[in-house]
Amino acid sequence: MPNDAPEPAGTLTYRDAVREALSVALREDPRVFLMGEDVGRYGGSYAVSKGLLAAFGPERIRDTPLCESTFVGAGIGAALGGMRPIVEVMTVNFSLLALDQIVNNAATLSHMSGGQISVPLVIRLATGAGRQLGAQHSHSLEGWYAHIPGLRIAVPATLDDARFMLAAALALPDPVLLFEHLYLYNMEGTLTEGLERVDLEHAAVRRTGRDVTLISYGWGLHKCLSAAAELAKEGIEAEVLDLRTLRPLDDAAIMASVRHTRRALIVDEGWRSGSLAAEIATRIVEQAFYELDAPVARLCSTEVPIPYAKHLEDAALPSPPRIAAAVRALIAPAGGG
């Protein structure tokens, strides 16, 4: 939807970037189609697919009934049958109704069939909290999915990744889950000039620093960047690593950064117990223990169902001030010297 105020040339939102990625994929490959709840006439519950129905028609922009398990399973079947489906699940919370298809079928068929089958399926899901949507619409379950061998999990946090990760996912023969943080859809910016593709293997250093590595993804990345800007005023230089893919995890990039800064803080909107943050912390301890100057630290969501009231929701989530505070504690431990 055009904004009232004229925008600087090349400015777009994250939402526009995902929509552009969808348009290009649909245009370039006749096997690609998009299906999900309200992706067509409604324009997508987060307006991502707005306008695509008019451009590509109802066969390729396919509104489904409310049946997550079956339309995700149908995506798997269509992938087996030679198509390149993109399935949109409104939010990760509703993907729980499709867990069986994702975990028992998409993730297993290649291995269980001795490599005869691959499932080139892309599932897009909105994730995350921050908009006062309450406990059934605000959870960050991407870490759960990252537990599952056979799936690939990617999280576009920048406009470039929002624009190009989809093509990278479609080019892979495996099931890929792309998590779009609902807070990012309105983020504005420009694409890197000349960029044509991205990979789904490597983490990216989004800010360099020498004192501590902030490891995050999705909206957490932006919180880390704000915290890093604050910390810089105090003379603390934080390096910020955008994981980009949660499965596989780019161990090499994580360890390279941690070896350089000797301190690590993992920032994750998921909960802490049995989490992705726990996995990353463990890997750091396993691979870089003797190079650390401080224990690995984590800042995760408070272990509660995310509440509605704004002050409670804010308090439950990692925030730039809390990230900065955690960094200060790491660098100058209370009572330390």
Next chain:
Amino acid sequence: MNAPAAALLTQTHGLELLREMMRIRAFEDRCYQLYGQMKIRGFLHLYNGEEAIAVGALRALRAEDAIVATYREHGHALARGIPMNRVMAELFGKQTGCSGGRGGSMHLFDVSRKFYGGNAIVAGGLPIAVGLALAQKLRGETALTACFFGDGAVAEGEFHESLNLAALWKLPVLFLCENNLYAMGTALDRAQAETDISARAAAYRIDAAAVDAMDVLAVEAAVARAAQAVRGGAPAFLEMRTYRFRAHSMFDPQLYRDRAEVEAWQKKGPIITLTTRLKAQGLMREEDYQRLERECNAEVDSAVQFAERSPWEPLSDLERYVYAERRT
């Protein structure tokens, strides 16, 4: 129910159907023994009593049609033409098995024959069949997808979602419900408020009928008719009324049904039914039956030898195929 198709029966046709059912029976009976000898492990669900469904249906379908089945799928795999050696080797967990030994009894795959598995999640295959059919439709293929599942699946949400979606989108899916009256130990009427399964399918505006699945000719005729309708552009549903002669799996003491009930059904089993008819019509003698039985047993013998002699997949391959090695 459909009228018996006796008039259509020729000797060759009848003997071929009989042989195919006997092959499956011989295979299943041997599996039972091999389980006792610990050659086959895990869950093993035998198809005795239900052979007419796989045999009649797969004969009526085309090689281009995709198949989705359940964990009780040895019969479907054999009737689809996956070599018995490869099915037996899979049950042994050998590398020469049709899933490389990674799937076992419940997960037979042969993509070259459009056999998309053994799915061991009750009703889990229905959405996949809907998706395969969606691909067939979008690609303008003439093929359909046949999806086999049990009466137990009717209670699952995916059954209802899948029937609705297939009907709504007019997808070429043939739903084949193998109603053997039990889901493990739960009789249909203890699980379903409405036990008329085809009526429930009809509620989704899908052409649905019930078939006496102890009569392989009735199955074949019904599937041929339904397949034609499906190729015409709408899903169809057949409730195959059948009975499982053996336990649900190898861990089932069958506390939930009487011997007498089982014996009554065995008397009208699909192999006996067809044998009686062929003999009555003078199309087969007892020697012919015995010859068929010897041939089927010999095929099973050699499948067992093949499986025994086959190698195990090397441990170094354990992590292969978690992600696809081929670009698709």
